[in-house]
Amino acid sequence: xxxxxxxxxxxxxxxxxxxxxxxxxxxxxxxxxxxxxxxxxxxxxxxxxxxxxxxxxxxxxxxxxxxxxxxxxxxxxxxxxxxxxxxxxxxxxxxxxxxxxxxxxxxxxxxxxxxxxxxxxxxxxxxxxxxxxxxxxxxxxxxxxxxxxxxxxxxxxxxxxxxxxxxxxxxxxxxxxxxxxxxxxxxxxxxxxxxxxxxxxxxxxxxxxxxxxxxxxxxxxxxxxxxxxxxxxxxxxxxxxxxxxxxxxxxxxxxxxxxxxxxxxxxxxxxxxxxxxxxxxxxxxxxxxxxxxxxxxxxxxxxxxxxxxxxxxxxxxxxxxxxxxxxxxxxxxxxxxxxxxxxxxxxxxxxxxxxxxxxxxxxxxxxxxxxxxxxxxxxxxxxxxxxxxxxxxxxxxxxxxxxxxxxxxxxxxxxxxxxxxxxxxxxxxxxxxxxxxxxxxxxxxxxxxxxxxxxxxxxxxxxxxxxxxxxxxxxxxxxxxxxxxxxxxxxxxxxxxxxxxxxxxxxxxxxxxxxxxxxxxxxxxxxxxxxxxxxxxxxxxxxxxxxxxxxxxxxxxxxxxxxxxxxxxxxxxxxxxxxxxxxxxxxxxxxxxxxxxxxxxxxxxxxxxxxxxxxxxxxxxxxxxxxxxxxxxxxxxxxxxxxxxxxxxxxxxxxxxxxxxxxxxxxxxxxxxxxxxxxxxxxxxxxxxxxxxxxxxxxxxxxxxxxxxxxxxxxxxxxxxxxxxxxxxxxxxxxxxxxxxxxxxxxxxxxxxxxxxxx
Ligand code: MOS
Numbered sequence: 001x002x003x004x005x006x007x008x009x010x011x012x013x014x015x016x017x018x019x020x021x022x023x024x025x026x027x028x029x030x031x032x033x034x035x036x037x038x039x040x041x042x043x044x045x046x047x048x049x050x051x052x053x054x055x056x057x058x059x060x061x062x063x064x065x066x067x068x069x070x071x072x073x074x075x076x077x078x079x080x081x082x083x084x085x086x087x088x089x090x091x092x093x094x095x096x097x098x099x100x101x102x103x104x105x106x107x108x109x110x111x112x113x114x115x116x117x118x119x120x121x122x123x124x125x126x127x128x129x130x131x132x133x134x135x136x137x138x139x140x141x142x143x144x145x146x147x148x149x150x151x152x153x154x155x156x157x158x159x160x161x162x163x164x165x166x167x168x169x170x171x172x173x174x175x176x177x178x179x180x181x182x183x184x185x186x187x188x189x190x191x192x193x194x195x196x197x198x199x200x201x202x203x204x205x206x207x208x209x210x211x212x213x214x215x216x217x218x219x220x221x222x223x224x225x226x227x228x229x230x231x232x233x234x235x236x237x238x239x240x241x242x243x244x245x246x247x248x249x250x251x252x253x254x255x256x257x258x259x260x261x262x263x264x265x266x267x268x269x270x271x272x273x274x275x276x277x278x279x280x281x282x283x284x285x286x287x288x289x290x291x292x293x294x295x296x297x298x299x300x301x302x303x304x305x306x307x308x309x310x311x312x313x314x315x316x317x318x319x320x321x322x323x324x325x326x327x328x329x330x331x332x333x334x335x336x337x338x339x340x341x342x343x344x345x346x347x348x349x350x351x352x353x354x355x356x357x358x359x360x361x362x363x364x365x366x367x368x369x370x371x372x373x374x375x376x377x378x379x380x381x382x383x384x385x386x387x388x389x390x391x392x393x394x395x396x397x398x399x400x401x402x403x404x405x406x407x408x409x410x411x412x413x414x415x416x417x418x419x420x421x422x423x424x425x426x427x428x429x430x431x432x433x434x435x436x437x438x439x440x441x442x443x444x445x446x447x448x449x450x451x452x453x454x455x456x457x458x459x460x461x462x463x464x465x466x467x468x469x470x471x472x473x474x475x476x477x478x479x480x481x482x483x484x485x486x487x488x489x490x491x492x493x494x495x496x497x498x499x500x501x502x503x504x505x506x507x508x509x510x511x512x513x514x515x516x517x518x519x520x521x522x523x524x525x526x527x528x529x530x531x532x533x534x535x536x537x538x539x540x541x542x543x544x545x546x547x548x549x550x551x552x553x554x555x556x557x558x559x560x561x562x563x564x565x566x567x568x569x570x571x572x573x574x575x576x577x578x579x580x581x582x583x584x585x586x587x588x589x590x591x592x593x594x595x596x597x598x599x600x601x602x603x604x605x606x607x608x609x610x611x612x613x614x615x616x617x618x619x620x621x622x623x624x625x626x627x628x629x630x631x632x633x634x635x636x637x638x639x640x641x642x643x644x645x646x647x648x649x650x651x652x653x654x655x656x657x658x659x660x661x662x663x664x665x666x667x668x669x670x671x672x673x674x675x676x677x678x679x680x681x682x683x684x685x686x687x688x689x690x691x692x693x694x695x696x697x698x699x700x701x702x703x704x705x706x707x708x709x710x711x712x713x714x715x716x717x718x719x720x721x722x723x724x725x726x727x728x729x730x731x732x733x734x735x736x737x738x739x740x741x742x743x744x745x746x747x748x749x750x751x752x753x754x755x756x757x758x759x
Pocket of ligand 1: 262369370526
């Protein structure tokens with residue numbers, strides 16, 4: 001069952017890769033497939049008689065659809081059907097629960113083409129299906145609608161007064177807590193700051209458009225290629241929404257062209273493609289446009305107020321962080337942006353508060369380091385402000401308030417090598433030469449500034465099953481329904497298995513991206529290595545035990561009565577530890593047992609009892625240099641050093657790439673990214689690459705990554721690893737903001753820090 005699925009095309013390392021060890025810089029095993037085009041993405045899978053669906057997007061923010069005229073569209077040659085809420089024949093279930101994917105927040109999930117209700121501008125209102133993509137696209141432009149428009153409101157800042165507390169029990173999140181009396185301590189303190197911060201809406205812009213190709217099998221079985229961070233989440237959603245049994249739907253995502261949150265929840269092209277396939281009994285592909293990608297979730301707009309206070313010697317005495325974020329009217333999307341502010345610095349008086357405002361937009365969705373990317377930005381700019389009030393070096397101020405244990409929970413950290421990050425990062429950057437005064441460095445036309453910030457992200461572990469199969473020809477196939485959204489899952493899992501079994505890496509294939517594989521969580525929250533990776537190590541250890549037992553059963557076995565720790569697995573052999581010649585090949589072991597394969601399965605669950613005693617997180621120290629042209633308001637981030645403590649690093653090259661990618665996104669968040677709303681229309685206006693700016697190569701200069709030496713056996717007993725997907729972005733925008741202050745003396749408290757704000 002968990003042997004290789006042929007058309008998944010799971011990649012392996014090239015011949016000659018040889019033995020690998022944790023911490024080695026191994027090139028990604030899927031690299032060749034990706035650059036040669038052999039890797040197929042969701043919209044690249046073929047099917048006989050494939051039809052093409054194009055989504056028609058609504059144009060008002062709230063109300064009801066009064067009329068839909070599809071006649072002109074239906075008259076276009078090649079058009080097969082125009083699906084609307086009025087004419088769809090496929091039954092959709094009526095209860096909210098049926099539409100809740102595994103990551104859904106509390107509330108009532110949006111259902112495309114369910115009724116005439118309009119919840120947000122850009123909502124899908126029809127699907128045109130045709131024999132060709134061109135016919136479908138043209139016909140989609142001919143669908144005309146009229147609406148009964150209702151008054152909408154998309155303005156967070158104008159509605160802070162009607163913010164409400166989300167209900168933690170229903171939404172399953174940790175509510176912000178407090179200790180001491182932060183307001184009183186702030187009032188009494190000799191040195192303090194108070195300020196408001198704001199982060200604009202950001203939208204995901206992965207290279208691969210969201211797409212679903214539904215292959216309609218002869219028996220009505222659906223094989224769905226979906227752009228998702230979990231094939232099993234999409235499978236679950238389809239089964240529930242359309243009342244299809246589990247064995248009627250297989251979802252696959254062997255290659256994903258970036259996602260980082262945008263693929264956590266099934267997006268609307270998936271149910272639309274399935275709906276069309278079920279109605280037409282044909283294969284259907286639906287690809288969203290770049291513009292439509294701005295209509296299914298975003299990093300929410302965030303307003304903060306922070307008050308910090310300290311004694312004259314720089315000891316923090318009060319931290320107050322209140323934040324209000326937007327959500328939709330449908331669901332309570334919650335990312336508790338303030339929670340990190342209670343974990344980062346030692347302080348006796350902490351007050352955190354978090355509220356939501358419902359607006360007539362689509363529900364926000366996780367984006368790289370959801371919550372921390374905005375929350376830590378505000379806190380770390382505020383920390384810089386207080387350091388300047390104290391006339392203290394910003395790094396010295398942070399070291400002075402170093403939290404040896406989690407101040408809110410009063411628990412030790414499972415591991416925390418942040419001090420090492422500060423030291424290694426500042427040395428590499430040359431921080432000690434920094435003059436403290438703003439506007440003290442200049443290079444030609446440009447002011448130069450150096451800023452720093454701390455980063456923090458949770459260390460999550462979820463539940464996963466992993467299968468490991470050793471074949472008689474010496475090939476190892478390891479499987480789990482994990483995902484590789486570009487982060488390096490194929491590579492790191494292959495490395496873990498190859499190292500554990502002592503095999504050359506090219507003899508190992510890690511197979512992911514199919515909902516029929518063993519259970520895996522969504523690829524989210526930087527948890528795949530600690531979860532699936534630990535599961536791979538666990539499965540390999542079980543396999544070794546089984547192989548040892550099989551070797552012990554051979555005639556005159558030298559392994560009799562030996563324990564696993566007394567033997568070694570090396571290049572397809574099992575031998576006495578330290579004695580490579582005293583052993584037997586695994587092929588012989590299998591042959592003696594009369595087997596052509598041996599399989600072991602492992603269930604990885606978090607070590608709950610142990611974990612509960614600790615606070616678990618990854619940490620980082622970000623140092624950055626900016627050059628500011630004051631005449632033009634242009635900021636260049638010319639140098640970044642990001643020192644990260646994330647447990648043991650398994651795959652040094654892909655881990656470094658993750659951090660570099662996070663820094664690039666952080667620079668983009670700091671300087672470029674914001675989706676602007678015209679509140680009269682209730683609509684995101686710059687929904688394209690021309691007007692939604694992301695950092696490009698010309699914006700990116702020197703980025704250096706350092707990993708601290710750390711080993712965390714509470715988070716991962718098997719690997720000591722924590723996870724690096726999200727931490728790379730956290731703190732970057734704050735470091736840029738603080739560097740801009742150092743360069744110019746101008747304090748910017750919002751993102752993005754676009755030229756208009758500097759002039
Ligand atoms: Mo991440 S925002 O959990 O993909």
